[in-house]
Amino acid sequence: MTDSVDVLIVGAGASGAAVAWSLAETRMRIVCLEQGDWMNPLEYPSTGRDWEARGFGDMSISPNRRGRETDYPVNDANSPISVANFNAVGGSTILYAGHFPRFHPSDFRVKTLDGVADDWPIDYQTLEPFYAENDRMMGTSGLAGDPAYPPKESVMPPVPLGRAGEAIAKGFNELGWHWWPSDTAIATEAYDGRDKCINLGACSSGCAQGAKASTDITYWPHAVRAGVEVRTRCRVREIAVNGQGMASGVVYFDRDGVEHFQPAEVVIVACNGVGTPRLLLNSTSGRFPDGIANTSGLVGRNLMFHPYASIQGVFDEPLDGYQGPGVCIWSQEFYETDPNRDFVRGYTYEINRGRGPVATALAGMFSDRIPFGDGHHDAYRQLFKRIAGMVGICEDLPEEHNTVTLDPELTDGHGIPAPRIDYTLSENSRRMLDHAVARATEVLEAAGAKDVITEAPIGVGGWHLMGTARMGIDPERSVVNEWGRSHDVRNLFIVDGSIFVTSAGVNPTRTIQALALYIADSMKNRLANLFD
Amino acid sequence: MADTIASDDPFSGDERRTLLALVGAVIPASAKHAVPGADDPAIAADIVATARPYHETIAAALSHLESMAMQRFDTGYADLDPVSRARLARELTRSRFAGVGTLVTITAQCYYRDDRVMQSLGMDARPPFPQGFDVPQGDWSLLDPVRRRGRIYKIP
Numbered sequence: 001m002t003d004s005v006d007v008l009i010v011g012a013g014a015s016g017a018a019v020a021w022s023l024a025e026t027r028m029r030i031v032c033l034e035q036g037d038w039m040n041p042l043e044y045p046s047t048g049r050d051w052e053a054r055g056f057g058d059m060s061i062s063p064n065r066r067g068r069e070t071d072y073p074v075n076d077a078n079s080p081i082s083v084a085n086f087n088a089v090g091g092s093t094i095l096y097a098g099h100f101p102r103f104h105p106s107d108f109r110v111k112t113l114d115g116v117a118d119d120w121p122i123d124y125q126t127l128e129p130f131y132a133e134n135d136r137m138m139g140t141s142g143l144a145g146d147p148a149y150p151p152k153e154s155v156m157p158p159v160p161l162g163r164a165g166e167a168i169a170k171g172f173n174e175l176g177w178h179w180w181p182s183d184t185a186i187a188t189e190a191y192d193g194r195d196k197c198i199n200l201g202a203c204s205s206g207c208a209q210g211a212k213a214s215t216d217i218t219y220w221p222h223a224v225r226a227g228v229e230v231r232t233r234c235r236v237r238e239i240a241v242n243g244q245g246m247a248s249g250v251v252y253f254d255r256d257g258v259e260h261f262q263p264a265e266v267v268i269v270a271c272n273g274v275g276t277p278r279l280l281l282n283s284t285s286g287r288f289p290d291g292i293a294n295t296s297g298l299v300g301r302n303l304m305f306h307p308y309a310s311i312q313g314v315f316d317e318p319l320d321g322y323q324g325p326g327v328c329i330w331s332q333e334f335y336e337t338d339p340n341r342d343f344v345r346g347y348t349y350e351i352n353r354g355r356g357p358v359a360t361a362l363a364g365m366f367s368d369r370i371p372f373g374d375g376h377h378d379a380y381r382q383l384f385k386r387i388a389g390m391v392g393i394c395e396d397l398p399e400e401h402n403t404v405t406l407d408p409e410l411t412d413g414h415g416i417p418a419p420r421i422d423y424t425l426s427e428n429s430r431r432m433l434d435h436a437v438a439r440a441t442e443v444l445e446a447a448g449a450k451d452v453i454t455e456a457p458i459g460v461g462g463w464h465l466m467g468t469a470r471m472g473i474d475p476e477r478s479v480v481n482e483w484g485r486s487h488d489v490r491n492l493f494i495v496d497g498s499i500f501v502t503s504a505g506v507n508p509t510r511t512i513q514a515l516a517l518y519i520a521d522s523m524k525n526r527l528a529n530l531f532d
Numbered sequence: 533m534a535d536t537i538a539s540d541d542p543f544s545g546d547e548r549r550t551l552l553a554l555v556g557a558v559i560p561a562s563a564k565h566a567v568p569g570a571d572d573p574a575i576a577a578d579i580v581a582t583a584r585p586y587h588e589t590i591a592a593a594l595s596h597l598e599s600m601a602m603q604r605f606d607t608g609y610a611d612l613d614p615v616s617r618a619r620l621a622r623e624l625t626r627s628r629f630a631g632v633g634t635l636v637t638i639t640a641q642c643y644y645r646d647d648r649v650m651q652s653l654g655m656d657a658r659p660p661f662p663q664g665f666d667v668p669q670g671d672w673s674l675l676d677p678v679r680r681r682g683r684i685y686k687i688p
Contacts, residue, residue, distance in 0.1 A: 178678060
């Protein structure tokens with residue numbers, strides 16, 4: 001038995017870091033348990049010649065491929081999209097690209113606007129100050145004035161357009177369609193102890209420069225200085241409950257495999273859309289035989305990815321290739337619902353700058369654009385630094401049959417049941433993907449591309465994990481209330497992507513963090529009667 | 533990169549011979565571009581070292597390749613002419629035979645980090661960090677028509 005703490009946070013990623021930092025000013029005793037390690041940026045792939053190869057190995061986005069001791073396996077065989085994540089202080093922000101859009105006002109009102117899914121119990125205006133606070137903490141770059149958004153400021157100037165951004169922007173202009181410099185979580189100036197971006201190009205396998213805002217170098221140093229304790233290599237097995245039906249603490253394994261019980265007054269879960277339902281479902285008791293906080297039966301249901309379409313053009317002239325942040329501009333021309341289309345809701349185009357030499361070879365060889373044997377080198381040179389394009393990030397609507405459950409056989413290194421994913425691509429998503437591929441092809445051709453390479457959905461593209469412990473006012477139709485507290489357990493909170501009611505058509509991290517700050521603020525405002 | 537001693541190498545002599553013939557068929561040397569093939573000793577050593585953890589599936593693929601060569605040409609794979617070797621390699625890759633995709637991926641990973649190859653592509657033979665790269669800002673006036681069009685988001 002260890003001394004009780006006031007607040008116990010499970011997970012040190014995007015949301016765990018934000019909620020820890022915000023609550024630190026209360027001077028409560030706060031401990032965060034993280035199954036991964038602190039990362040050493042000098043060991044990131046971009047410091048070595050094998051930087052691309054490591055993206056397929058120990059720094060892969062797939063936990064199953066990485067197979068680090070700090071990872072847990074995921075059975076996603078019954079899903080056309082496999083799970084991507086990372087387990088460390090910083091969580092998946094270690095590997096994300098740093099594309100950092102906000103939700104739109106319409107995203108919180110899809111039932112009202114389009115008659116699908118549900119409205120959120122909060123709105124854009126509620127989150128707006130927390131978006132701004134998060135922007136300051138993460139250090140966002142961008143350009144104010146985007147006509148696809150309500151007014152918002154940017155902390156730093158945008159990342160460069162570069163040759164690729166310029167070429168594709170011309171394509172959008174040719175068609176009269178929207179584009180704008182992406183908001184990014186990449187420092188374009190020295191900021192809060194971080195160096196500015198020097199265009200390493202390997203953002204998605206960790207930023208050795210420290211320009212990309214992973215939370216191990218943004219929120220955590222501030223939170224730790226304010227007294228929050230982070231315990232690494234601590235894997236939580238279950239949340240325990242007492243006779244009053246309150247969370248009493250957690251059972252976890254330390255780095256030596258020794259089991260501990262950590263008592264806590266408040267437990268906050270921040271393990272995102274797969275890790276969170278896995279932990280809740282593993283936390284069974286006489287009072288909660290189907291998992292803690294699961295009276296609604298919705299824990300693990302309504303899993304949303306963002307089905308991604310990849311549309312890449314081959315150009316005559318050399319562009320940026322592997323140089324520069326992968327992200328540069330976005331388009332939200334097809335974001336809002338249009339009744340003239342055969343699907344509801346919409347998507348964002350995230351424009352990709354280019355590929356490295358290895359990725360170019362693989363794309364060419366596996367699509368028969370680069371032959372084996374004679375002709376390899378000539379064909380390769382027709383693609384190297386000449387591929388640029390975009391991905392379409394499609395809004396995924398919640399469906400109860402898309403689930404995270406516990407696998408009956410697969411376990412992690414501590415014998416804890418691993419998650420199993422059962423997911424089907426909806427007809428709405430399929431139509432949206434088709435639309436995204438067709439319109440992007442038009443853009444690339446207008447930009448001068450002579451060939452277009454497509455993939456939809458991207459099979460390895462389960463970067464965004466949402467909806468499996470949804471937020472709502474009705475306890476029968478949601479897992480947490482409108483400020484993140486479990487309907488069933490009054491000292492249990494969830495602050496990550498699992499509480500999303502809908503997914504929007506944008507990368508979720510900025511909204512996950514704004515929600516975590518909003519929930520922390522709600523807790524601080526109710527400290528005297530938090531459990532009422 | 534390649535730091536293997538013979539006793540660490542799980543590939544038998546025959547497997548290694550087939551493997552080198554295969555990677556050399558996938559990416560041959562080119563006098564025109566002044567680059568070695570993937571069967572160049574330094575690159576091949578890197579490939580063999582990198583492939584070590586995947587020996588079992590790759591060895592099965594190499595064995596299958598040998599069977600294909602014997603069946604079609606009545607000779608070993610390494611003794612085929614370069615065109616036939618490339619054709620069989622492509623056929624096996626398209627069939628998604630386990631281990632072939634892995635070997636082709638490793639071949640590309642090791643080949644395109646070789647100094648000579650990088651230099652022939654106009655790259656500096658170095659990792660991205662710490663020097664980084666220069667990327668031009670681009671023409672921001674391209675935003676003018678987007679600004680003129682005005683607001684496109686919905687207010688619920």
